[in-house]
Amino acid sequence: MKLLPRIEAEGGADWLARAATQSLIDEARLSPKPGLVDSRGNGAHHDLTLELMERSAHSLTPTFQALAQQSWLRPVDVALRQTIGRLGREGEQQMMAATGGVNTHRGAIWALGLLVSAVAMLGGSGPAEEITATAAKLAQLPDEAAPKVFSKGLRATHRYRVPGAREEAQQAFPHIMKLALPQLQQSRQRGGSETAARLDALMAIMTSLSDTCVLSRAGLEGLETMRTGARNVLQAGGVAHPHGWQALADLDRQMLALNASPGGAADLLAATLFLDRLTTPYLAN
C-alpha cells in the first residue's frame, strides 16, 4: 500500500515528460510558421534547424521527468520553487550540451517546466485553469539561487516596458488560457484541419504577446508587424480560409524581411498543445 504513491509518481512523471517532449516536437514540425523553424526550414534563424530542435526536445525528457517526480503531490512552497529552479537550469545545460551551445528551447523549458510541475503537484491531472494557476503560484515565488544575469529578454522588457516570459507565467499564462486554447477549439469546431487549428492558435497568441525574441531582433516595428499580421490572418477566417492562408504567407515574408521570429509565441503554443494533450484523451500517447 505504501508503495502506491511512488509507483503512481513514476508512471505519471514518465507520461508527463513524454507528453511535454511530444508537444515541443509538434510545435517545431508545425508548418508554415512565420519566421520560426518548421518542417520547411530555418525561418529567420541561422543557428537553428528542425533536426536540432528535435534533438533538443528529446534531450529535455529526463528534465521534465525529474520535475514531475520532484513535484508529485507537493505543496507550493519556496523549497519546491528552489528544486524546480535548479532542475530547470540543469535542463538548460542538457539542452546546450545536446545542441552544441545553441539556445533552442530556453523559453520552452521555463513555460513547460512550470506546467509539468504544476500538473504533478495536482497528482497528474486537473483542469487547465487549475494547472496554470498552480504554475503561476510557483513562478511568483522567489528563487534565491537564480544567477543574476541580464538576459536579452530582461533587457527587452526594461527597454520597452512590457511583460516577458516571467510575467506571462506569473499571470497564469493569459495568452494560453484566454487566446490560444479557445482559438484551438473554435477552429477545430469550424471543421478545418488540425494543422490549421494549431496555426490559428499560434496566430491568436501573436495578436497580443510582447514577444521579447521579436523585440530583441526587430524592435517595436517587428512586434507591430507580428500583431497586425496575425490579426489579419484570423480576421480573414483563419488559416483554413484561402484569404487567411494568403495573409499567413504575407506575414511570413514580412517577418523574414525584418529578421523577426516569434520564439516566445512558439513556446506558448507548445505549452498550449501540452495542456490540450492532457485534457483531450484522443491525443494522449
Ligand SMILES: CC(C)(COP(=O)(O)OP(=O)(O)OC[C@H]1O[C@@H](n2cnc3c(N)ncnc32)[C@H](O)[C@@H]1O)[C@@H](O)C(=O)NCCC(=O)NCCS
Ligand atoms: C524566465 C526565463 C525564461 C528567463 O527569461 P528572460 O526573459 O530573462 O530570458 P531569455 O531572453 O533568455 O529567454 C526568454 C525566452 O522566453 C520566451 N519568451 C519571450 N517573450 C515571451 C513572453 N512574452 N511570454 C512568454 N515567453 C516569452 C522566448 O522563448 C525567449 O527566448 C528562464 O530562462 C529562467 O529564468 N529560468 C530559470 C530556471 C527556472 O526557474 N525554472 C523553473 C521552471 S523549469
Ligand SMILES: Nc1ncnc2c1ncn2[C@@H]1O[C@H](COP(=O)(O)OP(=O)(O)OP(=O)(O)O)[C@@H](O)[C@H]1O
Ligand atoms: N520553432 C521554433 N523556432 C524558433 N524558436 C523557437 C521555436 N520554438 C520555440 N522557440 C523559442 O525561441 C527561442 C530562441 O529564439 P532566439 O534564437 O531569438 O533566442 P536567442 O538565442 O536569445 O537569440 P539569438 O539567436 O538572436 O542570439 C528559444 O528560447 C525557444 O524556446
